[in-house]
Amino acid sequence: MKFFKRFYIGLIFTFLYAPILILMVFSFNDSKSRGRWGGFTLKWYADLLQDREIMSALYYTILIALLSAAIATLIGTVAAIGIHGMNRFIRGAIINITYLPVLNPDIVTGISLMMLFVFVKMERGFLSLLLAHITFNIPYVIFSVMPKLKQMDKHLYEAALDLGAGPLYAYRKVILPEIMPGVVTGMILAFTLSIDDFVISYFTAGAGVSNLSIIIHSMARRGINPTINALSTLMFTAVLILLLIVNKRAGNGYDKKTKNNFEEEIAI
Amino acid sequence: MKKSWVAYPYLVWMILFMLIPLLLIVFFGITERSGDGIIFTLENFKRFFEPIYIMVLLRSLYLALISTIVCLIIGYPLSMILAGRDYRHKRVLILLLVIPMWMNFLLRTYAWLTLLEKNGVINSIITFLGLPKADLLYNQGAVVLGMVYNFLPFMILPIYSVLIKIDKSVIEAAEDLGANSRTIFRKIIFPLSLPGVVSGITMVYMPAVTTFIISRLLGGGQFTLIGNLIEQQFLHTGDWGFGSALSIVMMLLILFSMAIMSKYEKEHEGGGLF
Numbered sequence: 001m002k003f004f005k006r007f008y009i010g011l012i013f014t015f016l017y018a019p020i021l022i023l024m025v026f027s028f029n030d031s032k033s034r035g036r037w038g039g040f041t042l043k044w045y046a047d048l049l050q051d052r053e054i055m056s057a058l059y060y061t062i063l064i065a066l067l068s069a070a071i072a073t074l075i076g077t078v079a080a081i082g083i084h085g086m087n088r089f090i091r092g093a094i095i096n097i098t099y100l101p102v103l104n105p106d107i108v109t110g111i112s113l114m115m116l117f118v119f120v121k122m123e124r125g126f127l128s129l130l131l132a133h134i135t136f137n138i139p140y141v142i143f144s145v146m147p148k149l150k151q152m153d154k155h156l157y158e159a160a161l162d163l164g165a166g167p168l169y170a171y172r173k174v175i176l177p178e179i180m181p182g183v184v185t186g187m188i189l190a191f192t193l194s195i196d197d198f199v200i201s202y203f204t205a206g207a208g209v210s211n212l213s214i215i216i217h218s219m220a221r222r223g224i225n226p227t228i229n230a231l232s233t234l235m236f237t238a239v240l241i242l243l244l245i246v247n248k249r250a251g252n253g254y255d256k257k258t259k260n261n262f263e264e265e266i267a268i
Numbered sequence: 269m270k271k272s273w274v275a276y277p278y279l280v281w282m283i284l285f286m287l288i289p290l291l292l293i294v295f296f297g298i299t300e301r302s303g304d305g306i307i308f309t310l311e312n313f314k315r316f317f318e319p320i321y322i323m324v325l326l327r328s329l330y331l332a333l334i335s336t337i338v339c340l341i342i343g344y345p346l347s348m349i350l351a352g353r354d355y356r357h358k359r360v361l362i363l364l365l366v367i368p369m370w371m372n373f374l375l376r377t378y379a380w381l382t383l384l385e386k387n388g389v390i391n392s393i394i395t396f397l398g399l400p401k402a403d404l405l406y407n408q409g410a411v412v413l414g415m416v417y418n419f420l421p422f423m424i425l426p427i428y429s430v431l432i433k434i435d436k437s438v439i440e441a442a443e444d445l446g447a448n449s450r451t452i453f454r455k456i457i458f459p460l461s462l463p464g465v466v467s468g469i470t471m472v473y474m475p476a477v478t479t480f481i482i483s484r485l486l487g488g489g490q491f492t493l494i495g496n497l498i499e500q501q502f503l504h505t506g507d508w509g510f511g512s513a514l515s516i517v518m519m520l521l522i523l524f525s526m527a528i529m530s531k532y533e534k535e536h537e538g539g540g541l542f
Contacts, residue, residue, distance in 0.1 A: 005349045009361065012346055015417070016368050019379030022389065023371070026382065036387075075278050082275025090272075094279070101286055103526050105478035107495050108515045111502050112289030115512075119292060135285040138278065167271070198374055198481065203502070216374045220485060224378055232375055239370045247363065 020236070027229035044230040051227050054215060058231065060126070061211040065194040068133035073187040075134070076141025081175065083142070084149040095146075098139045109136060110203035117204065124206030132204040133197065137190035144186030148179040293519075297512035312513035321497070325517075328493040331408065331483075332476035335415035336423075339472045340465070342416070343423035347464075348457075350424075351431035362428070365421050377414050377485050384410060384486075406488035414482040415472075422471040430464030431457070463532075470529045474522055494518055 027045070031038025048054065083094050101109055113135065117128045156178070160170035176183075198213035205214055216228060300309040315321070350358045368376065383389045384404040391401045404410060434457065442452050480495030492500075494514060501511030 005352075008345065009349060012342065012420075013361075013364060016365070016420070018383060019376050019417070020368060020371055022382050023375060023379045075281060079275045079278030082272045082278070086272040086275070094275070097282060097286075100290075103523060105474070105495075105518060105522055107478055107480065107498055108293070108519050109289075111498065111511065111515060112293050113285065114502065115292045115296065115508065116285070116289040131285060135281070138281065142278075192370075196369075196372065198372075213372060213374055216372060216378070217481070220374065220378055224375075228375065232371055236371050240367065243363065243367065247359075 023229050024233045024236075027226055027233045029226060032226065033223075044226040045234075047227045048230050048234075051225075053210075054212075054225075054227055054231060057210050057212045057215040060129075060209055061195060061213075064126075064130055064133055064211060065191050067130055068137050068194045069187050069190040072134050072137035072141050072190045073183060076138045076186060076190075077145050077179070077183050079138070080142045080145035080149060080179075081171075084146065098142055101136055102139050102143075106136075106197075106199035107203075110200040113200070114203040124204060126209045129201060129205045129209060129211070132200050133194045136197070136200055137193060140189045140193065141183075141186035144189060145179055145182040148182035152178045293512045293515050295512075296508045297516050300509060312509045313517075315510055316513055316517060321514075324492050324497050325494055327491065328477050328495070331411055331415065331491070331493070332473050335412050335419065335476045336469055336473045338412065338416050339420050339423040340469065343420055343468065344427060344465070347424050347427040347431055351428050362425075365424060369421065373418055374481060374485075377418065377482055380410075380414060380417065380486060381405065384413075405486065406490060408487075408491065410486040411483050411491055414486040415476045415479065418482065419472040419475060422475075423468040426467040426471065427461060427464040430461050434460050466529055466532055470526065474526070478518060478522070 028040050028042065029037055030041035030043070083091055086094070110132075113128075113132045114124070117124050122128060152175070156174050157170055160174045161167070165173065196213075197211075198217065201211050201214055202217065205211065210218075212228075212231075216224065219225060219228065297312055298308060298310065299306050300311060316325075350361055381388070385391070386401065386403075386405070388404075390404060395401060438456060439452055442456055447455070477493075478495050480493060480499050483491045483493045483496060495518075498511050498514045498518070501507045501514065505511075
């Protein structure tokens with residue numbers, strides 16, 4: 001029975017990791033065609049730095065992810081605080097509206113934003129891409145912050161006011177530290193969603209500006225350049241190392257956290 | 269903390285970038301530009317009921333259904349093994365389940381081409397074993413495989429998170445009362461895990477219905493799904509009216525099934541999306 005369990009787990013993880021392994025192996029392949037092994041090389045890694053198209057896509061991917069995560073976190077956190085203070089009826093309505101972009105198929109969000117940009121005759125490019133990313137990121141920030149606000153003792157804020165703190169000061173010194181874990185979670189979530197997005201970017205980006213997903217999609221027609229494999233291998237390894245460090249550092253106190261992480265990951 | 273006006277920037281944002289765009293879809297779906305201005309029409313929706321388009325919808329629903337069933341059949345036992353009380357490495361394994369999502373999904377799906385194609389890795393192994401080459405790519409099986417590959421973690425995680433919450437003493441009580449492991453599964457574990465199963469099904473079925481990239485890459489463009497059809501209308505044909513009508517149909521389909529699913533979840537508590 002134990003053997004069978006191990007075998008089954010092994011099988012599924014082979015299924016999940018086979019394509020990733022293939023990608024990584026072929027980033028060292030000295031032949032441009034996928035499927036043929038032409039010996040070991042590091043030239044794709046060297047090419048990576050020279051490749052204007054990929055480097056610019058990487059730059060835009062990261063820039064858009066950072067900006068959209070930061071702006072969405074700002075708007076979302078403030079919005080969560082505001083929504084929290086509303087009466088039940090309005091709050092319910094707004095929360096339902098906030099759910100809409102989360103539940104809506106990406107393709108519908110993508111084309112609806114595309115229609116908006118075309119309709120107002122805004123040229124599609126960096127700004128439209130950024131606006132789109134902020135839009136789909138905000139709800140995730142709100143849903144990360146809201147639970148923290150609910151858990152918080154509401155008298156803390158009042159106590160701060162009684163002790164002479166101004167409202168802004170009380171927000172900064174009392175409420176913000178309390179909800180910080182939710183804010184950080186929301187920001188990380190927004191960042192990764194933005195990096196990973198293809199569908200919405202595909203419809204809202206213009207000719208001049210592409211992110212990595214868009215580049216990969218257009219390459220898929222004419223054959224993917226192994227340089228992309230090299231880049232993904234590097235990014236994947238970086239994430240892996242980062243996660244291992246976090247996992248190790250968190251150590252025993254991790255169990256409670258994993259539970260929270262789950263909910264976030266599931267939300268992705 | 270009664271300063272609800274701080275939420276107004278967000279509300280303005282949502283009206284501008286979510287409600288108005290959605291209204292635009294509705295507007296283009298039900299209007300038509302003709303000689304004397306813009307007139308109301310249901311022509312786009314009527315067109316949807318032509319047999320070819322109904323076929324596309326049915327194909328999308330069918331392939332997504334098959335993928336969901338496969339995910340459930342593969343995923344449920346894995347969740348059970350991982351949630352089992354004797355399994356020590358569960359934390360690492362769960363992490364390993366999530367890590368692939370950190371690699372661009374287009375690229376991961378594309379990598380399957382290298383594995384499945386005529387002279388690909390799998391066929392090399394098959395011929396090495398002395399068997400005839402198989403046609404693995406550009407068929408329905410490949411599309412389903414792509415969906416299962418991409419969405420399997422979404423089935424496993426919610427089921428797992430419900431299974432680990434099951435009170436162990438309930439199972440022990442059943443054992444004490446003489447139930448065998450089969451009865452325990454049928455009468456206790458499975459019914460208690462249903463909320464997780466429901467959210468797993470939702471989280472696999474919804475993206476599978478709406479995908480257009482998996483079917484293009486692994487189906488080689490022969491399997492037009494509703495997502496492909498919508499994309500075509502907007503980026504190639506330029507028929508916004510029909511594209512909008514299709515989007516409305518798909519959106520309603522998704523939101524409607526979500527509402528049913530979440531109602532079920534609420535009744536049974538836990539396992540939810542958030």
